[in-house]
Amino acid sequence: MIDSHCHLDLLAAKKDLHITLQNAKRAGITRIMAPSINPRSWQALQALSEQYEGYLSIDTALGLHPYFLVDCDYSAHSCETNNQTLIHNLEQLEAAVAHLHPSVKAVGETGIDGHINVPLALQKDVLHTHLKLADKTSLPVILHHRKSHHLLLEALKHAKYQGVGIIHAFSGSIEAAKGYIERGFYLGIGGIITYERAQKTRNTLAFLLEHHFDKLLLETDAPDMPMHGRQGEPNEPCYLSDVIDAMSENYDVSHKEIVSTTTANYAQLFNINC
Ligand SMILES: [Zn+2]
Numbered sequence: 001m002i003d004s005h006c007h008l009d010l011l012a013a014k015k016d017l018h019i020t021l022q023n024a025k026r027a028g029i030t031r032i033m034a035p036s037i038n039p040r041s042w043q044a045l046q047a048l049s050e051q052y053e054g055y056l057s058i059d060t061a062l063g064l065h066p067y068f069l070v071d072c073d074y075s076a077h078s079c080e081t082n083n084q085t086l087i088h089n090l091e092q093l094e095a096a097v098a099h100l101h102p103s104v105k106a107v108g109e110t111g112i113d114g115h116i117n118v119p120l121a122l123q124k125d126v127l128h129t130h131l132k133l134a135d136k137t138s139l140p141v142i143l144h145h146r147k148s149h150h151l152l153l154e155a156l157k158h159a160k161y162q163g164v165g166i167i168h169a170f171s172g173s174i175e176a177a178k179g180y181i182e183r184g185f186y187l188g189i190g191g192i193i194t195y196e197r198a199q200k201t202r203n204t205l206a207f208l209l210e211h212h213f214d215k216l217l218l219e220t221d222a223p224d225m226p227m228h229g230r231q232g233e234p235n236e237p238c239y240l241s242d243v244i245d246a247m248s249e250n251y252d253v254s255h256k257e258i259v260s261t262t263t264a265n266y267a268q269l270f271n272i273n274c
Helices: 010-012 019-024 039-051 064-073 084-098 120-137 148-156 176-181 200-212 237-250 257-272
Strands: 031-034 057-062 104-113 139-146 165-167 185-189 217-218
Touching: 010 039, 019 237, 031 039, 039 057, 039 084, 057 084, 057 237, 064 104, 064 120, 084 104, 084 120, 104 148, 104 165, 120 139, 120 148, 120 200, 139 148, 139 237, 148 176, 176 185, 176 200, 200 237, 217 237, 217 257, 237 257
Parallel strands: 031 057, 057 104, 104 139, 139 165, 165 185, 185 217
Antiparallel strands: none
């Protein structure tokens, strides 16, 4: 099984990464997509991919996470991306994408978060740059959402984005899901469905399993988004089986089918053999 979204660098700060990856492998994880959050994480993740080559496949993505923008001193410049650190980071991003490390399979994590203290205009600008880079390189883009489905769909339209990608940790309505799928996006299904209170997303998942199973991926978002019953401890890739258990318990789909279909979907999206 594949964890399509796991922040290995953030996890390393909380857990012994070697043991974590051993646990992952023992649990049946064969591949991990590690999206980045800032320029520091680009190299750290690429180094990890090299270090574990032959043991566990680690794909990486290049991006500037919206949370990271909190660290940029944009306030003096209102909502403009004329902040020197950010301009420098965006230039670095462009250079890194131009000299692709073999592990890099996507652009991201980028997106729009409606809950953080970063001006939406700035988040939109940075997202736009990522979308243009993804289009230019034909790499899929990994998108973060929170209270922002309408803004993300608007941004894809505005950028005339032609490529594909992943809406990571998808939660929301059937309408929102359809909006992304029509644009060629895959949806990352994670720990949220292990919670009974996530009724809307659970209903959407019933629809997706019936009509768009070929667009679903599995993810943990480790070390964040703890599974139900594991709150208070860092999330890990080995807990991906909780997501699969929740799916097979609540819907008419077997463990085996979930693993084989989502693995095939990942291979299709990134055009690789898994
Ligand atoms: Zn993430």
